[in-house]
Amino acid sequence: MPSQRVAGLLSEARDRTDAVVSALLERVEAGPARVLAYQWGLRDAAGRPVPAGGGGRGKAVRAALVFAAARATGRPCSDPLVPAAATAVEMLHTLSLLHDDVMDGDELRRGRPAAWRVFGAEAVENAVRHLTPHAVGLLFDAAAGPDPDPAPTLLPRDPEVLRGPARAAGLLGAALVRLVQGQALDLALEQEARPGVAATLRVHADKTGSLFSCACELGASPAAAARLAAFGEHLGVAFQIVDDVLGIWGDPLVTGKPAGSDLAARKKSYPIAVALAPSTASDSAADDARRRLAHLYARTEPWTAAETDEARGLLDHTGARAVAEAAARRHEQEALEALAQICPPHEEAGQDLRALAAFVTGRPY
Helix, strand or coil, X not given: CCCHHHHHHHHHHHHHHHXXXXXXXXXXXXXXXXXXXXXXXXXXXXXXXXXXXCCCCCCCHHHHHHHHHHHHCCCCCCCCHHHHHHHHHHHHHHHHHHHHHHHHCCCEECCEXXXXXXXXXXXXXXXXXXXXXXXXXXXXXXXXXXXXXXXXXXXXXXXXHHHHHHHHHHHHHHHHHXXXXXXXXXXXXXXXXXXXXXXXXXXXXXXXXXXXXXXXXXXXXXXXXXXXXXXXXXXXXXXXXXXXXXXXXXXXXXXXXXXXXXXXXXXXXXXXXXXXXXXXXXXXXXXXXHHHHXXXXXXXXXXXXXXXXXXXXXXXXHCHHHHHHHHXXXXXXXXXXXXXXXXXXXXXXXXXXXXXXXXXXXXXX
16 A cells, blocks of 8 residues: 555655646547546546546556656646656556557456457557547647647647657657667567566667656656666666556556466566576576476467466476566666755655655555
């Protein structure tokens, strides 16, 4: 459970980004709007409004990082570009989840049927294509401000105002490129017998670190942007490794997914990459477990429940969980060291970011 501080940060992020997305949904095509409203958690499968706190809403961690980075570096959150950037980065994450669920065939998302199961894969892919430019457009809408001219425009009336949105759009664009690269590598690694630890970390950096880094840089003042980008990059990798561990050993009441769901789906997550990597240590029991696990992963037919349990036991024999948890702690520490260079631990300025870091890595705060 999040601490009271984190709960407040996430609630603020959800409320402020919900308002921006609700306004966006009124002016986009009906089909993509229905998909986004469902995935965002604003409406159910029948299009009915979901009460605040209802199922389907994400945690809004990336949006919360934008607001926290702004406060940590003295940037006013009243600047219209801050909530617009928070919504834009959260939208990119939401759209990437829509796409990933189709590509991976995942049938559940946040305790509800995945959007492709509700609307069909073609409708979801169309929504992703249609809505991605709108994420960037939010930045220019914020800069333009209220316009008495009802004709839609993405350009501010004062060209000087373009500098902030243009920079933010560049950051979002770079993050989107990395997301695509990460997804392509992820799909390629699923076909490899041994995905490789370094390649798996590259996937985590591109698919998760990219948006965490982008969120922190979008919120930060220019002077602090590079350090906070590094903070976000390492934090995103740490978060994804922790998520990989939970996907195998996590409590379903906490994760919202069936126990061992990632293992049963034979996802090549970080612990799997560690377990399948050749070892130089002399440990016959671990080597036997590694060979048996590789054999199970090479099979094409679905595993039985007993085989899933066996695979988890084999992972335990290889020591992959301890290696993964140590890697997560190492990346979290690198994130906190980057943050300390602009927000020393004894100062209040960076405490929201530290609280969010503890939350996403499962540490008490």
